[in-house]
Amino acid sequence: MFEIIYIENQLIDHPKVLEILKKYPNSEIKKINKVEDVFGRVKKPYLQKRTNLNLFLGEKKGQLVKLAPPAYGLSGEPHYYFVHAYNCIYECNYCYLQGYFHSPDIVLYLNHEEIALEIKKVAVDYHAKNPEHIVWFHAGEYSDSLALTSLSGELNHYFKLFRELSNCNLELRTKSVNIKELLKEEPLSNIITSFSLSPAHRIKSNDLKTPPLKSRLEAIRELNAKGFPIGIHFDPIIHDEQFIESYEELADLLLEHIPANKIRYISLGVVRFTKEVYQKVQRNYPESDLLAQEFVRSFDNKIRYNRPMRLWMLQKVKQQLVDRGIPEERIYLCMEDTELDPMNKTND
Amino acid sequence: MKLLTFAHRGEAQAFLAAFVFKPVEFFFDGLLKSDEYYLLITGEGPHTASEKTITVLAKFNEEITEVLNIGVAGSLTNKLKKQDLVWVRTAYAHHAERLEFKSFSSLNPKDMKSPNDCMTAFSRVLSNEEKKKLSHFASLVDRELWAVASAANLFKIPFRALKIISDDLTPTEADICKFVKEEAPLFSEKLLTEFKTTETETEALKVLPIEKENIFLSDKAFYFTTSQERKLQSMLDGLKLKGISPESLMKNESIQKIKETEKSPKDKTRLLLLFLGDQLNPIAVKIRASLEEILSPLSDAKITSTFDSAFEDDWLNLSVRIQSSRDLEKVKNSLKIFSYEDFKKILDGQFDV
Numbered sequence A: 001m002f003e004i005i006y007i008e009n010q011l012i013d014h015p016k017v018l019e020i021l022k023k024y025p026n027s028e029i030k031k032i033n034k035v036e037d038v039f040g041r042v043k044k045p046y047l048q049k050r051t052n053l054n055l056f057l058g059e060k061k062g063q064l065v066k067l068a069p070p071a072y073g074l075s076g077e078p079h080y081y082f083v084h085a086y087n088c089i090y091e092c093n094y095c096y097l098q099g100y101f102h103s104p105d106i107v108l109y110l111n112h113e114e115i116a117l118e119i120k121k122v123a124v125d126y127h128a129k130n131p132e133h134i135v136w137f138h139a140g141e142y143s144d145s146l147a148l149t150s151l152s153g154e155l156n157h158y159f160k161l162f163r164e165l166s167n168c169n170l171e172l173r174t175k176s177v178n179i180k181e182l183l184k185e186e187p188l189s190n191i192i193t194s195f196s197l198s199p200a201h202r203i204k205s206n207d208l209k210t211p212p213l214k215s216r217l218e219a220i221r222e223l224n225a226k227g228f229p230i231g232i233h234f235d236p237i238i239h240d241e242q243f244i245e246s247y248e249e250l251a252d253l254l255l256e257h258i259p260a261n262k263i264r265y266i267s268l269g270v271v272r273f274t275k276e277v278y279q280k281v282q283r284n285y286p287e288s289d290l291l292a293q294e295f296v297r298s299f300d301n302k303i304r305y306n307r308p309m310r311l312w313m314l315q316k317v318k319q320q321l322v323d324r325g326i327p328e329e330r331i332y333l334c335m336e337d338t339e340l341d342p343m344n345k346t347n348d
Numbered sequence B: 001m002k003l004l005t006f007a008h009r010g011e012a013q014a015f016l017a018a019f020v021f022k023p024v025e026f027f028f029d030g031l032l033k034s035d036e037y038y039l040l041i042t043g044e045g046p047h048t049a050s051e052k053t054i055t056v057l058a059k060f061n062e063e064i065t066e067v068l069n070i071g072v073a074g075s076l077t078n079k080l081k082k083q084d085l086v087w088v089r090t091a092y093a094h095h096a097e098r099l100e101f102k103s104f105s106s107l108n109p110k111d112m113k114s115p116n117d118c119m120t121a122f123s124r125v126l127s128n129e130e131k132k133k134l135s136h137f138a139s140l141v142d143r144e145l146w147a148v149a150s151a152a153n154l155f156k157i158p159f160r161a162l163k164i165i166s167d168d169l170t171p172t173e174a175d176i177c178k179f180v181k182e183e184a185p186l187f188s189e190k191l192l193t194e195f196k197t198t199e200t201e202t203e204a205l206k207v208l209p210i211e212k213e214n215i216f217l218s219d220k221a222f223y224f225t226t227s228q229e230r231k232l233q234s235m236l237d238g239l240k241l242k243g244i245s246p247e248s249l250m251k252n253e254s255i256q257k258i259k260e261t262e263k264s265p266k267d268k269t270r271l272l273l274l275f276l277g278d279q280l281n282p283i284a285v286k287i288r289a290s291l292e293e294i295l296s297p298l299s300d301a302k303i304t305s306t307f308d309s310a311f312e313d314d315w316l317n318l319s320v321r322i323q324s325s326r327d328l329e330k331v332k333n334s335l336k337i338f339s340y341e342d343f344k345k346i347l348d349g350q351f352d353v
Helices: A015-023 A046-050 A112-129 A155-164 A200-206 A213-225 A243-257 A275-284 A307-323 A342-346 B009-018 B046-060 B128-135 B145-154 B173-205 B226-241 B246-250 B253-260 B265-280 B282-294 B296-300 B325-337 B340-347
Strands: A002-008 A028-032 A053-058 A065-067 A079-082 A106-109 A135-139 A168-174 A191-196 A230-237 A263-270 A295-297 A303-305 A331-333 B002-006 B031-033 B037-041 B066-075 B085-087 B090-095 B098-105 B118-121 B140-142 B159-167 B304-307 B316-319
Touching (some): A002 A015, A046 A275, A112 A155, A155 A168, A200 A213, A213 A243, A230 A243, A263 A307, A307 A331, A307 B282, B009 B037, B037 B046, B140 B159, B159 B173
Parallel strands (some): A079 A135, A168 A191, A263 A331, B066 B159
């Protein structure tokens, strides 16, 4: 899987590194001073991940926990994300990662103890000012939270941490069905595994190399049965002629696998791109129907559906979920233009 | 016609013998032409390779369909041994202790599967330390490829690179000179054999693209400016992704009507582009129709309404000329009937599709 494994010098005898190297005996090993000395220094074409993927093992430096952008997660609560990996083994053709790092190679940071300390510090500082708030932390801003956990093995660190941080939530966002490592842990009510779902035909055409819908739903069923809290993301929603029927079907299928009252939240978001990422899509996937969507350059220069269309799509899917018994307060719309959120408007 | 670029005549010698090349009178020596190929001796190093390739492409870019850089390279990995032949996937460059961020990749499907990237070094790589540093990024090192690929990219011409490994140890200046004198004939022969094999394979696989003429551009009913031509092509590309071909569009009743209408070719083109835009954006058409229906009491009273054509902002601009009390009454009545709330609801996505 990995042609070359680059390892920071100080980690060469790290138990996790030795464990990883055992799994990839045929990979070439290269010692480096810092991940940043090699990763992203030259522009490596995104689609080279299909034939040549390298792995970097290092320690994350700098700001380990960052405040999330405004439209992140349930509104009214503070959201932070932490970075323990860059890039993803999947190849979703709308993914912003194709324009982000200038390299598709995978980076795994192994200093989870340091990251955990920083999370704790941020939580303590926040609660000193706002003790009544729940603070959210998200893993997987630049990677899938579960896909490589068999390799990276960090879940145990974060389960230990969040057992102590009862007034904080951790979201593990994924498209993976790799739940083996998760199942080794005792479920915690404040660690929510959230699955990104799309209609089956969309997964096939857009979420390249990801597990199919059926497998993701089975993973949801299994985790729920074992008491792991579940969140759902219908994001990105992409319009096509089957849009209404396919989201009805998706909602029905979802509820066949998990009861409505067991879903902690469902977030809805329509597909959107920065100009740079859209150009990457044009280059990398010239045959994709993403390029024949009714997009406009929007108020923030992002490429997305026009405002009435995106609001119509969100409301349509939201109503389908409400009609099927999902409480309205558990559905949130993932929007950068929050002032347009019809939910906000109703409260005016 | 392909342009074959070599750093030295020694690397090109088998090619020069295999095809009938004649010198081309040009700004500098080293450019030759046969019935099938241009051949350019660039000289060693990225600067001269860049200057000469760019100059040739500037003059002959209409004839040249692909640029090939052929020659020797050093190995940066144990996996590549002397005399190994390599088709390169991506060209990187290292200049004065720093890496050039820009890279150039071959678009040839065979090359894209190659595990080998090439680092073009702006100075000769002679020490193990340098080799080690560069080996983090590429498996072979040369002196010209990145510059040639960059020139090809400038003219939007695809490039490929075929390299033969000249050394798997750190060469000295003396080794390099020895190579040019003694080993070049063998290496050039091997490069030629590989090149010919690939050319035969490509020829066998080649499916001549049927360059379909754009049927709208050749239709005398329309007149397209350059920007309209570009817009048309991008719309046709989008419609093709939706499964609508230009041929089926041409048979479309509405387009037939546009063609038959008594308007100038320029006006017909404008209408055609509007029609194609509507085909690409059917929901936007419905949104506009819904808005216009809500605004109809105003238009009945001859009030001109304008709103954000991108539907992003909440505003409505009304203008009207009143020339009598009757006009004023009409306007008053229409404003009573018109509901701004309903107008706003459409912008907020409350409509049926």
